[in-house]
Amino acid sequence: MASSRFIITVIGSDRVGIVARITTVMANFNVNIVDITQTIMQGIFTMIMLAEAPLENFDLAAFQEAMSAEGKSLGVEVKVQHEDAFRFMHRI
């Protein structure tokens, strides 16, 4: 695990304010968005972000909890996973 980059996925039904509220939580944790895209997966709204967390004083568990809680109040599922989980699986 060399980087502190995470893939954040937001899955659920689309509504006003999802990006605003999710990115506010990220800002609170000093997490920077590197790239962002959105798509419809089997009819479900899906937003994918590549984000960079600070190298020091970053509490992953607390960040995951805050993101997941914000997602719940929006009625969407939010996952924060280290980028290697995706890189490793599909690339040699």
Place this chain on the structure above:
Amino acid sequence: MHINPNEILETIQMVRMEHLDIRTVTMGISLRDCSHPDIEVFNENIYEKITTRAKELVRTTNDIQNLYGIPIINKRISVTPIAVAAESCRSPDFVSVAKTMDEAAKDAQVDFIGGFSALVHKGATVGDLKLINSIPEALKSTEKVCSSVNVATTKTGINMDAVGLMGGIIKKTANLTADRDGIGCAKLVIFANAPEDNPFMAGAFHGIGEPECVINVGVSGPGVVNAAICELENPSLTEISEAIKKTAFKITRMGEMVGREVSRRLGVEFGILDLSLAPTPEIGDSVAAILEAMGLERCGAHGTTAALALLNDAVKKGGAMASSSVGGLSGAFIPVSEDAGMIEAVRAGALSLEKLEAMTSVCSVGLDMIAVPGDTPASTLSAIIADEMAIGVINRKTTAVRIIPAPGKAVGDSVEFGGLLGNAPIMPVSNFSSEAFVKRGGRIPAPIQSLTN
């Protein structure tokens, strides 16, 4: 974006919908330096060693589960076969060792501990016999301890004295745990060609050629393979094989990543990655369903052995490409009670013990989690073991028997073990006697395949 969104969604889908998981992170710990003539001192030594080595195992594994968002279902420990480690103890039995292992496992908060084991494929030492005779009481009085006995290898043949003995040990274990449908037998495996680095239970032990401490990872994902096949439109079997291979590759990569990170953080050597399609009782996590997706009306129909051979081989090929550390059992498991599709197939009359036996000649293990009538004679259990060992020995592969003669139950009844062990309808066995054959004892010599030097 450096990572393709489709790949991200594919991974998410595998975990969310198709039950992709790391089935187990298993820490292998050598107990060879714990020997002592006084069994109390020995027990203190192993308790100390296991709990020290595995102190951070569960916490670290949980951290990595959260980091990657991939569920890691079980954390386990395997130890040096106790028959070897406790050989020098001057004590009539080793039950107290099993109890100590159980306490150490609870202290380390792991799900299972394996290695209450003996390797007797060519013959038994005094320690081996003490261990084997302790198995029923040990499995009755512990929760997390798993036991295994290797009674045959391709190089040595089949120790029929041990096979004869194990039939009785299985019966005794079932009877001592009769209040829970003989669940003790679900934690006891009889092996041919047992691998020394398998992370899966109940057969995990830390082999004598293994290092001081090692991390082995078991990955599963029958649901993912099933989904990959179902996505294909009217595929040929060649295309199905290709799809399974690609999927196995991806699953293996995930396991490799997790295993290496766990071992790096713990400062423990990474051993092997075992890609075994291990079903769970959950719907959609079934090996039988994969075989049915290939076009069989029910698992057990004619063609099932061929379909399983294709599956097992494609899984190995994908895995071998993805990681240089593939080992253990790696292939497809066919435990009846743990696979909703298998249970259904037995209930529908599609799948018999005889068909399962044929399937074990092409899958990664053997007759697994099969419940038979409680009044099955010990000699019949031994004969079932002997047949299975013969398949392993001749085909130079691992085979195993994990069979439960459910006390008081007959064909038509079911047993319920709960959790990952699931439930099983009682399957009929042959009513013709094998007793005279089993009683002869001795050794079935190593086959001609063993003369490779």
